[in-house]
Amino acid sequence: xxxxxxxxxxxxxxxxxxxxxxxxxxxxxxxxxxxxxxxxxxxxxxxxxxxxxxxxxxxxxxxxxxxxxxxxxxxxxxxxxxxxxxxxxxxxxxxxxxxxxxxxxxxxxxxxxxxx
Amino acid sequence: xxxxxxxxxxxxxxxxxxxxxxxxxxxxxxxxxxxxxxxxxxxxxxxxxxxxxxxxxxxxxxxxxxxxxxxxxxxxxxxxxxxxxxxxxxxxxxxxxxxxxxxxxxxxxxx
Numbered sequence: 001x002x003x004x005x006x007x008x009x010x011x012x013x014x015x016x017x018x019x020x021x022x023x024x025x026x027x028x029x030x031x032x033x034x035x036x037x038x039x040x041x042x043x044x045x046x047x048x049x050x051x052x053x054x055x056x057x058x059x060x061x062x063x064x065x066x067x068x069x070x071x072x073x074x075x076x077x078x079x080x081x082x083x084x085x086x087x088x089x090x091x092x093x094x095x096x097x098x099x100x101x102x103x104x105x106x107x108x109x110x111x112x113x114x115x116x
Numbered sequence: 117x118x119x120x121x122x123x124x125x126x127x128x129x130x131x132x133x134x135x136x137x138x139x140x141x142x143x144x145x146x147x148x149x150x151x152x153x154x155x156x157x158x159x160x161x162x163x164x165x166x167x168x169x170x171x172x173x174x175x176x177x178x179x180x181x182x183x184x185x186x187x188x189x190x191x192x193x194x195x196x197x198x199x200x201x202x203x204x205x206x207x208x209x210x211x212x213x214x215x216x217x218x219x220x221x222x223x224x225x226x227x
Contacts, residue, residue, distance in 0.1 A: 004159070042217025042218050045214060091159060100212050100213055102212060102213050104165075107152075108159050
């Protein structure tokens with residue numbers, strides 16, 4: 001069964017350092033999402049791509065976060081510099097539909113980031 | 117603003133007992149509604165979804181949920197809980213493709 005892959009699964013870094021997370025969606029899925037899940041809360045959307053284009057990054061802290069999906073397949077989320085408040089689980093999801101229309105989102109296992 | 121509320125942060129039930137997890141939504145129109153489960157260290161798995169029609173929705177793993185428009189609720193139920201059901205459960209709403217999640221309910225199962 002096809003799955004969304006994410007790496008690394010765990011990352012510990014010191015504040016002010018740069019970190020990057022990688023996501024490989026299910027093959028053929030046009031839409032890709034990055035969520036942040038702070039401990040004790042539900043996931044919150046950071047950025048949404050359709051193919052290589054950003055559809056929604058209204059909740060992405062653009063002073064320190066960046067995301068790209070250069071070839072419309074896999075994606076990278078970067079934080080530079082990391083802050084203590086960035087400690088969270090970062091989830092990637094993909095769906096086969098186009099942005100704006102509901103299609104089931106399939107979630108990866110997430111990357112748990114700890115900033116010291 | 118659109119929101120989903122899960123009033124119970126933590127619930128403990130005995131194995132074999134019935135379960136009900138509460139979810140309330142606040143949307144301008146009836147949203148699509150979902151329940152997800154997240155096991156420790158894992159991503160989210162969709163249990164069931166409601167779009168329209170029959171207000172009692174069957175999902176995977178023996179779960180069901182009932183949509184009640186008058187109460188703006190979409191509660192998740194299971195008649196007999198198994199130890200493997202211990203996990204965190206998230207209710208979510210959507211008016212398109214954007215999911216809004218509740219804060220989750222952590223379920224513990226007593227042997």
